[in-house]
Amino acid sequence: MSQIVVEKKVLNENQKLAEELRAKFREHKILVVNIISSPGSGKTTLLERTLERLDKGRRVRLLTGDLQTENDAKRLAQWGFPVKQIITGGTCHLDAKMITKHLEDWPLDTFDMLIIENVGNLVCPTSYDLGEHFKIVMLSVTEGEDKPLKYPSIFVRSELMLLSKVDLLPYLSFDAELAKKNARSVHPGMEIIETSSKGNGLDTWIAWLDAKIKAVKSGELVSA
Amino acid sequence: MSQIVVEKKVLNENQKLAEELRAKFREHKILVVNIISSPGSGKTTLLERTLERLDKGRRVRLLTGDLQTENDAKRLAQWGFPVKQIITGGTCHLDAKMITKHLEDWPLDTFDMLIIENVGNLVCPTSYDLGEHFKIVMLSVTEGEDKPLKYPSIFVRSELMLLSKVDLLPYLSFDAELAKKNARSVHPGMEIIETSSKGNGLDTWIAWLDAKIKAVKSGELVSA
Numbered sequence: 001m002s003q004i005v006v007e008k009k010v011l012n013e014n015q016k017l018a019e020e021l022r023a024k025f026r027e028h029k030i031l032v033v034n035i036i037s038s039p040g041s042g043k044t045t046l047l048e049r050t051l052e053r054l055d056k057g058r059r060v061r062l063l064t065g066d067l068q069t070e071n072d073a074k075r076l077a078q079w080g081f082p083v084k085q086i087i088t089g090g091t092c093h094l095d096a097k098m099i100t101k102h103l104e105d106w107p108l109d110t111f112d113m114l115i116i117e118n119v120g121n122l123v124c125p126t127s128y129d130l131g132e133h134f135k136i137v138m139l140s141v142t143e144g145e146d147k148p149l150k151y152p153s154i155f156v157r158s159e160l161m162l163l164s165k166v167d168l169l170p171y172l173s174f175d176a177e178l179a180k181k182n183a184r185s186v187h188p189g190m191e192i193i194e195t196s197s198k199g200n201g202l203d204t205w206i207a208w209l210d211a212k213i214k215a216v217k218s219g220e221l222v223s224a
Numbered sequence: 225m226s227q228i229v230v231e232k233k234v235l236n237e238n239q240k241l242a243e244e245l246r247a248k249f250r251e252h253k254i255l256v257v258n259i260i261s262s263p264g265s266g267k268t269t270l271l272e273r274t275l276e277r278l279d280k281g282r283r284v285r286l287l288t289g290d291l292q293t294e295n296d297a298k299r300l301a302q303w304g305f306p307v308k309q310i311i312t313g314g315t316c317h318l319d320a321k322m323i324t325k326h327l328e329d330w331p332l333d334t335f336d337m338l339i340i341e342n343v344g345n346l347v348c349p350t351s352y353d354l355g356e357h358f359k360i361v362m363l364s365v366t367e368g369e370d371k372p373l374k375y376p377s378i379f380v381r382s383e384l385m386l387l388s389k390v391d392l393l394p395y396l397s398f399d400a401e402l403a404k405k406n407a408r409s410v411h412p413g414m415e416i417i418e419t420s421s422k423g424n425g426l427d428t429w430i431a432w433l434d435a436k437i438k439a440v441k442s443g444e445l446v447s448a
Contacts, residue, residue: 002230006230009227039262092348140366146295150263
């Protein structure tokens with residue numbers, strides 16, 4: 001069997017498990033988001049600042065992926081919401097099987113939102129459906145305006161782009177308008193929120209999540 | 225055939241081609257370096273600042289990999305050295321076959337150093353030998369100190385770590401000493417050079433390359 005045939009087989013198997021996950025999330029009306037970026041764009045930091053602001057009674061759980069270490073889960077667990085680390089070993093992305101396994105002992109009627117923080121990688125996670133409602137791509141202002149052009153697939157497939165670390169703009173030659181224009185050239189009309197760990201955009205981002213949770217609960221947003 | 229078996233087969237085929245490349249580089253005494261980092265760590269910018277400083281008579285050529293766009297080759301070509309873009313399509317790394325193909329019309333007796341800029345990815349390029357003397361990993365100070373712990377393979381396999389964008393340190397909470405300590409915890413004694421596009425470390429980096437070119441020419445450095 002050629003490499004391409006095996007890859008297709010792996011993706012087909014993943015898709016089947018992802019559909020099973022999606023059906024479960026639909027049944028229990030759980031919003032699921034899958035956050036993807038380069039290593040070091042600030043996924044974990046943004047999630048920390050997000051959890052810090054959420055009312056502790058909110059029914060939110062998190063899965064965070066990495067090749068090695070429990071560092072991210074430890075950082076996220078500080079804020080009082082259930083978190084599990086998925087260690088992939090050498091694998092450059094999360095897959096639906098890993099999600100299924102790590103959800104086994106979490107009763108699905110006990111939460112409203114599952115946040116999945118993928119492995120830091122702009123390429124591999126793009127092809128793996130995790131049963132999520134939305135992929136969200138994060139791009140930091142330290143990375144260069146041309147990333148949407150160089151890694152178009154993930155920008156095409158993401159509902160939302162978080163432009164992170166905007167507090168650093170005064171010290172960089174990064175052109176934020178050009179970065180947004182590039183993102184929207186590969187994904188017309190793409191939603192974009194500017195964020196930073198200093199607080200920029202966090203209210204808008206949390207309101208975005210809340211609107212989606214509400215839409216899932218009301219049945220207005222159904223993933224298929 | 226299982227995915228793992230196919231992966232092994234692909235890596236074995238790559239290894240065979242890499243050995244052929246290495247034999248050619250050895251015969252023609254060409255230093256070959258393979259630069260790897262996350263997207264947006266500053267590989268292309270560092271190479272631009274490097275080429276800008278090199279005497280135009282230097283016999284240096286470059287191959288630069290990306291999923292899409294000729295952007296990087298265009299940026300690098302401005303400095304007068306021969307550059308080719310390798311567009312991988314969806315593939316998350318360069319492989320020895322791509323290098324072989326793109327070297328076809330470059331006579332190997334016309335240069336002393338080949339710089340390969342890999343696809344922006346801290347995971348996939350790690351496993352693919354390109355016949356290089358050295359892998360060089362770049363980590364930018366905007367990415368977090370724990371990256372060597374979370375992506376250990378590439379730090380273990382790299383001769384040198386370039387800690388880039390150090391001009392931004394005053395505006396970040398990044399602890400450069402901790403990042404170096406983490407790198408050396410997975411790769412004891414690892415060489416590290418701090419760099420920035422503003423000029424930090426560029427002389428040291430160019431001297432590092434020059435010493436290696438000299439060692440290859442003299443026969444002191446032979447890759448096996």
